Amino acid sequence: MKKMKKLLFLSIAILSITTAIAQKKLYSTTTGTTTFDAGTGVENISATNKSTTSVFDAVSGQMQFKIMNKGFEFWSQLMQDHFNENYMESEKYPKTMFSGNITDIKKVNFSKDGTYPVTVKGTLDMHGVKKEIQTTGSFKINGDQVIGTSSFIVALADYNIEIPGVVKEKLAKTVKINVTCNYSLLKQ
Amino acid sequence: MKNWKKIAWSIFAIGLVSAAVILYFATKKPATAEDSEPVAKFSTTEFIEKLNANQAAVTATYMDKNIAVTGNVMEVNKNQCSLVLDAGNNAIITCTFDSAVFAKHAATFEKGKPASIKGIYFGCDGFEKNDFNDMMDLLPQQKSAMMKTCSVNK
Incomplete structure (x- = not known):
């Protein structure tokens, strides 16, 4: 009788684990592109990071991003230094993270080519400040290729990033961020 | 009068050099x-x-x-x-x-x-x-x- 109970317990445990695994379908990338534009028109203040790490679950819609701040490339060395030393304080806060959910993932048919608009909601953790954000984006499905894109605006003041008076004319109070990720299905 | 001219030229030269230095650092591309x-x-x-x-x-x-x-x-x-x-x-x-x-x-x-x-x-x-x-x-x-x-x- 005891043996039967053990066997039953083991079967349930194995079944639960198998079901949990089967219910996830992860797509990932380590070479996503994130760009931002913080210019006011006086000067070009923009940068690109081509090493954005991201993963999402096509079943639950769970999504995460991670960006190393030092990976942003500017056209000017001085801007790059100011970004890392004065604004983002990259030594103290090396990463920018996003953790959230694609709220309408069920609308995306990953086995049918097309472009599917989605809504993403979650927490942006930048410069030591965590803040809830919501944005729209899209998934472009082309065979095995899954390209996720999104564009949103953040206010620098929300993340305790101060703009010194001397560059107030040049640096925008809000920054436009674009993310493009070419995802691959993770083999399990 | 000559002294004034000298001072004016010196200020102009210092201003020019400073502007060149600022321009150099402001437009210097990041090391690749x-x-x-x-x-x-x-x-x-x-x-x-x-x-x-x-x-x-x-x-x-x-x-x-x-x-x-x-x-x-x-x-x-x-x-x-x-x-x-x-x-x-x-x-x-x-x-x-x-x-x-x-x-x-x-x-x-x-x-x-x-x-x-x-x-x-x-x-x-x-x-x-x-x-x-x-x-x-x-x-x-x-x-x-x-x-x-x-x-x-x-």
Whole structure:
């Protein structure tokens, strides 16, 4: 009788684990592109990071991003230094993270080519400040290729990033961020 | 009168030099690996082993420096102008290129074949338990060292 109970317990445990695994379908990338534009028109203040790490679950819609701040490339060395030393304080806060959910993932048919608009909601953790954000984006499905894109605006003041008076004319109070990720299905 | 002229010319000269210095620093482009020689050369596995042994020491020595790594190409991402090099033991090195530099060398990058790449090292991260804890039950833990403004190391 005891043996039967053990066997039953083991079967349930194995079944639960198998079901949990089967219910996830992860797509990932380590070479996503994130760009931002913080210019006011006086000067070009923009940068690109081509090493954005991201993963999402096509079943639950769970999504995460991670960006190393030092990976942003500017056209000017001085801007790059100011970004890392004065604004983002990259030594103290090396990463920018996003953790959230694609709220309408069920609308995306990953086995049918097309472009599917989605809504993403979650927490942006930048410069030591965590803040809830919501944005729209899209998934472009082309065979095995899954390209996720999104564009949103953040206010620098929300993340305790101060703009010194001397560059107030040049640096925008809000920054436009674009993310493009070419995802691959993770083999399990 | 002559003294006034001298002072005026001196002020003008100092102003001109200052403007030139400011202009130089304001428009100076960031250092790229393409224009310089690497300060150290490793195999991809060797570099990851160094990071595993003491990441803080690697950061102190090589952060923002041009280093060269040699390893097998795991992924070629033409759209993003990047390469992923295999570093063994669930580790990779991500190398991103300027589009013109990538186009120049793209034909030589082949999946599974070795490549020697130099780039500005800017950190090591990847899929780690602390950051991706909600999804780590299925996501393989993967260390990823990152290099930017890369080029082929000859």
